[in-house]
Amino acid sequence: MAGLLPALVAVSQKAAEVARLCRAEEPLFRLLVAEKTGPDRNERFQHDFKTLADVLIQELIKHDLGTQFPELRGHIHGEESSEFKDAEGGTVTVQVGATPGDTAALLLAVLGPEQARAAELLAEAVHREVTLEDTELADIEPGVCPGDLGIWIDPIDSTNEFIRGCEDVAAVDGVAPGGLRSALVLVGAFDRHTGVPVLGVINEPFFQRDPQTGRWQGRYHWGVAHGDTRLCSLSPPAPRPRPCVVLSRAEAPAVRGALGLLGGGPPLLAAGAGYKLLCVALGLADAFVLSRATTFAWDSCGPHAILRALGGGVVALEGALRARRDGGGAEPPELRYHRPRPGRAGAERWANPGGLVAFVHPQHLRAVLDALRDVPGL
Known part of the structure; x- marks a missing residue:
C-alpha cells in the first residue's frame, strides 16, 4: 500500500497533462466530442458529452494502476465507456497499447489519418513517466492492502465546462462560477467490503496560467482516511461562525x-x-x-x-x-x-x-x- 497513494497522484498528473494537451489543440479538440446517449446519459443536462480525453484518461489510469498493482485489476471503475466513434462512424475500443506507437495507431482509428501528429502527441503523453517531487508521499503508509480496495475515476469532472472552454471566468469570493477552472481529475480508493472512501486525489489541470508562457499550470491535493490515520496535503480550514x-x-x-x-x-x-x-x-x-x-x-x-x-x-x-x-x-x-x-x-x-x-x-x-x-x- 505504501506506493499506492503516490501512484494515484502520479496518474492524476499524467491525466492532467493529457487534458491540457487536448485543450491546447483546438482543431483536434473539435473532433473529440461525441454525444452520450441512452442509459449513460446524465439526465440533468439536455446534452451530456464525452470526449476522447475522458476515455483516454480513464484508460491510462486503469492501465498504469493495474500494471503496478495487479490486485486492483477488475476493480478500477470510471464514468466513461471505452468505446468511441471513429472518423468513419464505426466503433473503436480505446485502450493503452504496449508502446506509444501501438497507442498512437489505435488513436488514429478514432481521429483519422490526417491527425497523425495529434495521435502521436497524445500517445507520448500517455506513456510518459511521471516523477513526483512530493517527498512526503513516499513515507505515507495507510495500512490497507490494495487487494481490499476499489478505485473510482472521474477522468474530467465538469466535462461540459471543459468542452466549452471558457478560460478567464472571474471568481466570486474565491469560487469560479464556471469555466476551465472547474474541470478536474478525480481519483478515489474505497474499501471494497465497507464502501468507505480511504484515499483521494483531486487534480486541477487548469489552476492558473503561467505569466510568461500563458500556458495552463495545475496542482493537486490528496488525503488519507483509514482507521485512525488522517493525513492530507491541505490543512483543515478555520470554521466561520455561520456557514457559507x-x-x-x-x-x-x-x-x-x-x-x-x-x-x-x-x-x-x-x-x-x-x-x-x-x-x-x-x-x-x-x-x-x-x-x-x-x-x-x-x-x-x-x-x-x-x-x-x-x-x-x-x-x-x-x-x-x-x-x-x-x-x-x-x-x-x-x-x-x-x-x-x-x-x-x-x-x-x-x-x-x-x-x-x-x-x-x-x-x-x-x-x-x-x-x-x-x-x-x-
Missing part, C-alpha cells in the same frame, strides 16, 4: 432560499460536483448542498476521502434530514461506494441517492440540516 454554502446553478429555489438564511452570506454558485467539493475542502465554502440524485460515485469518492481526512465527510441529504427530524441522535449516513443501486441501469446504478451535503466541520452540517428540515419535498 456552495450550490449548483440548477438548485431548487426553495433550497437556495432556506440556505440563504444561514447568515454566512448568499449561496455561492459553481459548476461541477468535484469542484464544489473542492471548494469545501479549501475552505472557500463551508458546505456543498445538492438536493437531487445528480452526482455519482466517480464524482464524490476521491473528494470524500479528502474531506474525511480533514475531519468532515459527505452525507446523504435525505437520510441525514430523516435522522435530524427523528431527533434520535443517530449519525447521518455517509455515502458508500461499493454497491450499485438495485433496479437501476447504466450510470444511474451508481448515482448518489437522495442528494448530499459535504462539510468539514460538523457544526456546519447541523446548521445546514436545521435550515432544510422544513423545506417541502426534502
